[in-house]
Amino acid sequence: MEFSTTLKKRISIRDFKNEQVSKEILRNIVSDAQQAPSWANSQPWRVYIATGETMKNIQKSHLKKSEKGLKGSADLPVKDIQDWGKLPFTNMSTWLDKVNSDATMKDFLTANVNLWNAPAMAYLTIPKTTPVWSVYDTGAFAQTLMLSATNRGVDSMVAYENIKYPDEIRENLDIKEEELIIAGIALGYRSEDKINTFTNSRLATEEILTIK
Numbered sequence: 001m002e003f004s005t006t007l008k009k010r011i012s013i014r015d016f017k018n019e020q021v022s023k024e025i026l027r028n029i030v031s032d033a034q035q036a037p038s039w040a041n042s043q044p045w046r047v048y049i050a051t052g053e054t055m056k057n058i059q060k061s062h063l064k065k066s067e068k069g070l071k072g073s074a075d076l077p078v079k080d081i082q083d084w085g086k087l088p089f090t091n092m093s094t095w096l097d098k099v100n101s102d103a104t105m106k107d108f109l110t111a112n113v114n115l116w117n118a119p120a121m122a123y124l125t126i127p128k129t130t131p132v133w134s135v136y137d138t139g140a141f142a143q144t145l146m147l148s149a150t151n152r153g154v155d156s157m158v159a160y161e162n163i164k165y166p167d168e169i170r171e172n173l174d175i176k177e178e179e180l181i182i183a184g185i186a187l188g189y190r191s192e193d194k195i196n197t198f199t200n201s202r203l204a205t206e207e208i209l210t211i212k
């Protein structure tokens with residue numbers, strides 16, 4: 001696939017078909033992601049992928065907790081959006097307004113609490129002992145993983161929702177307390193649901209770029 005096509009085709013998919021991704025494809029996507037750069041080649045990440053019954057168990061538990069209104073307790077701290085600073089706050093407010101008013105996002109909350117009906121979820125962890133630079137490295141790993149997935153015909157969804165209840169992930173995948181769960185990336189094949197037609201824009205490049 002042309003790189004520019006891969007870049008554009010990678011969008012957040014909020015509803016997946018009931019179709020498994022083969023273990024071979026999952027392995028190849030992770031292998032591609034290992035090309036991501038990291039501080040002194042520290043490669044601090046580990047990847048745990050839930051599929052089949054394991055995925056379903058996590059989804060059941062997640063829905064129960066959501067219905068009870070349980071507050072999220074992700075391994076990384078979460079801040080009120082007002083405290084993120086002007087640029088990200090303005091962008092998030094614009095995005096949230098669009099989510100709340102766009103008809104394609106009518107089932108936004110349902111999609112979140114059902115973990116997108118995803119057939120698979122890749123969880124990325126780092127040792128608790130590593131510095132914040134390993135979070136940076138894991139971001140690079142995550143994007144490489146998602147672009148590889150797109151290139152191999154697999155769609156993805158990275159979300160806070162995926163990791164807001166870390167206990168259910170630890171229990172189902174035997175992840176130790178010594179590892180921080182940094183990201184959860186749903187993987188699968190996009191359904192025809194209208195939620196997947198939601199469009200997003202970006203700021204004009206001139207607004208974020210300085211070249212001197």
Ligand SMILES: Cc1cc2nc3c(=O)[nH]c(=O)nc-3n(C[C@H](O)[C@H](O)[C@H](O)COP(=O)(O)O)c2cc1C
Pocket residue numbers: 010011012013095112158159160161162200
């Ligand atoms: C760290 C992170 C957390 C996110 N959390 C959520 C989430 O909880 N729910 C959701 O619907 N989207 C979530 N998203 C998806 C973003 O809203 C999405 O990436 C952004 O709007 C840009 O859209 P695009 O991915 O389609 O290009 C998250 C994305 C990132 C990178």
